[in-house]
Amino acid sequence: MNKGKVTEVDFFQRKLLDMKSSKNIVSHFININENAVYASYLISLRIARAGKPHAIGEDLVLPSIKDAVGAMFGEKEVKEIERIPLSNNTVARRIDEMAEWAEDELIRRVVCSKYYTLQLDESTDVQGLSQLLVFVRYIWQxxxxxxxxxxxxxxxxxxxxxxxxxxxxxxxxxLQWKNCFGICTDGARAIILKQSPCALWTHCSLHREALVSKALPTDFKTVLNTAVKIVNYIKTKPLQARLFQKLCEEMGSLHTSLLLHTEVRWLSRGKVLTRLVELRNEVTIYLEGKTEYIESLLDKEFILKLTYLADIFSKLNELNLYLQGSNESDIFAVHDRIRAFMKKLMLWKSCIEDGKYDCFETLETFIIENQLQPKTNILSAISTHLSLLKNNFDAYFGEEMKKLDSLNWICNPFQDRLPSSMSTKASEELIDLSEDTSLKNSFNRKQLTKFWLSVAGNYPCLFDEAIKVLLPFSTSYLCEAGFSAMISIKTKYRNKLDLSNSLRLKVTKIEVDAKAVMTKNRKQIHPSH
Known part of the structure; x- marks a missing residue:
């Protein structure tokens, strides 16, 4: 009997050990499976960030990882890598889940922000479908x-x-419209401001500068159009472009190609025209006997006007590049730069009228190399164009500049003069702030918006007034960058792609918590590819 009892005890002990062993195996399998799924989220996020097709996970990424792991560690580890689910559909699903998480996180932050502002624009994708793109600026932490x-x-x-x-x-x-205090766009002003009447509507500074630059006297417009036709004649035909490249190489030219001019939102003309001026001898040789455009390239007056246009558009480009990065700057800094450019236009006008050409490098070089004395009519046309640019800047930016001048206390709160339009409570806070020595010492060390955020607790009325001016976008540059990303994502080979989620993960600045996304969607986890 005792022997039988011992046997029964041994039997159940063995079963217990088997059960524990099975649990360990199952637990190990689950851990491996979860790690594989987590890896698929991380890889899918990288695919989305890079704007690559979903199929690249299964077609390239996974085989590459297997090759590397096999070469460095061996076949056993390769078997573990094979568990990572990276099929086209799986990657697409992961991207959708992570984009949804990023959107939810963004909305949570914007809801917590006292104020937010928008910039918006619309453009067409590869299918010719119009896409509305909206960015938000908000306060968080x-x-x-x-x-x-x-x-x-x-x-x-x-x-x-x-x-x-x-x-x-x-x-x-x-979200609440009443918390929206700024909208930057190229249109739709009236209908949007009906819903949010307190919002500051901003006409994109990039768009306004582009409109300013389009105003050209007739003779300069003719030169520009001819230059564009010359470039497009060579550049848009692959055979012509290759033959021209070969000619430039044989002549030992610094450049071997022209730049294609397109009517883009950001000015491209400066670089296009400068390259044409630099390669004008090569272009003249190449076009000989092919087109009537060669007559223009042999005309020194035409080249004089062309060099001026190359220089002035290059200067407009420099301003444009600053405005493209102006999301890092406040509206006051943007207008300071525009105001300075307007003053330089008048300086350049005086220089031209006094016979000094060093403000326009390409023009001056051509004059010196060819020992020219520009005719009065050309100098007068240049002077007229510079005045026209100045007047157009006034027309598009002048009213906004006057308004900002009345809000100068925001960028200099330590001045003695109190704004007449300010409430009594805000005026009291401004007096207190202006006499705070520690704040005065730290003011110049901080970016303007960060300074006002730092005093929000002690000077709430002042902060409210300042942030409503500083928070709105001054350009729709983020939308422009978003459209560039859209073009790289939705190609002619992926024209059926639902753009929204892929674009969100490519451009979002929110760090996606892949672990949190995986946990949220745990019930969907399965080992299949």
């Missing part, structure tokens, strides 16, 4: 952040349709 709010297809692109798309999204996500 005592700093200003910017991110993509949404991207949606629209059919007609009217102001009413654009407003309805934004209004629907804002209401769906629980």
């Amino acid at each position: 005592n700093d200003v952040h910017e991110d993509i709010l949404f991207c949606k297809p629209i059919s007609r692109g009217t102001a009413e349709e654009i407003f309805n798309a934004i209004d629907s999204y804002i209401k769906e996500k629980g």
Whole structure:
């Protein structure tokens, strides 16, 4: 009997050990499987960030990892790597899940922000479908952040349709129009401001500068159009471009190709015209006997005007590049730069009238090399164009500059003069702040918006007034960058792609918590590819 009892005890002990062993195996398998799924999220995020096709995970990434692991560690580890699910559909699903998480996180932050502002624009994708792109700027953890709010297809692109798309999204996500204090766009002003009357509407500074630059006297417009036709004649035909490249190489030219001119939102003309001037001898030789454009290139007056246009558009480009990066700057810094450019236009006008050409390098070089004395009519045309640019800048920016001048206390709160339009409470806070020595010492060491964020607790009325001016976007540059990303994502080979989630993960500044996304979607985890 005792022997039988011992046997039964041994039997159940062995079963217990087997069960524990099985649990360990299952637990080990689950851990491996979860690690593989987590890896698939991380890889899918990288695919989205790079704007690559979803199939690249299975077609390139996974085989490459297997090759590397096999070469360095052996076949056993390769078997573990094979567990990572990276099929086209899996990667697409991971991207959708992470984009949804990033959107939810963004909305949570914007809801917590006392104020937010928008920039929006619309453009067409590779299918010719209009896409509305909206970015948001908000306050989070005592700093200003910017991110993509949404991207949606629209059919007609009217102001009413654009407003309805934004209004629907804002209401769906629980945001409040009353907290929106700035909208930067190229249009739809009236209909949007009906919903948010306190918002500061800003006409994109990039767009305004582009409009300023388009005003050209007739003779300069003729030169520009001819130059563009010359470039396009060579550049848009592959055979012509290759033959021209070969000619430039044989002549030992610094450049071997022209730059293609397109009517883009950011000025491209400066570089295009400068390259044409630099290669004008090569272009003249190449076009001989092929086209009537050669007569223009042999005309010194034409080249004089061309060199001036190359120089002035290059200067406009420099301003444009600053404005493209102006999301890091406040509206006061943007207008300071524009105001300075307007003053330089008048300086250059005086120089031209006094026979000094050193302000326009390409023009001066051509004059010196050819020992020319520009005719009065050409100098007069240049002077007229510079005045025209100055007047156009006044027309597009002057009113806004006057308004900002009345808000100068924001960028210099330590002045003695109190704004007459300010409330008594805000005036009291401004007096207190202006006499705070420690703040005065730290003011110049901080970016303007960061300074006002740092005093929000002690001077709430002043902060409210200042942030409503500083928070709005001054350009729609983020939208322009977003459209560039859209073009790289939705190619002719991926023209059926639902753009929204892929674009969000490519451009969002929110760090996606892949672990949190995986946990949220744990019930969908499975080992299949």
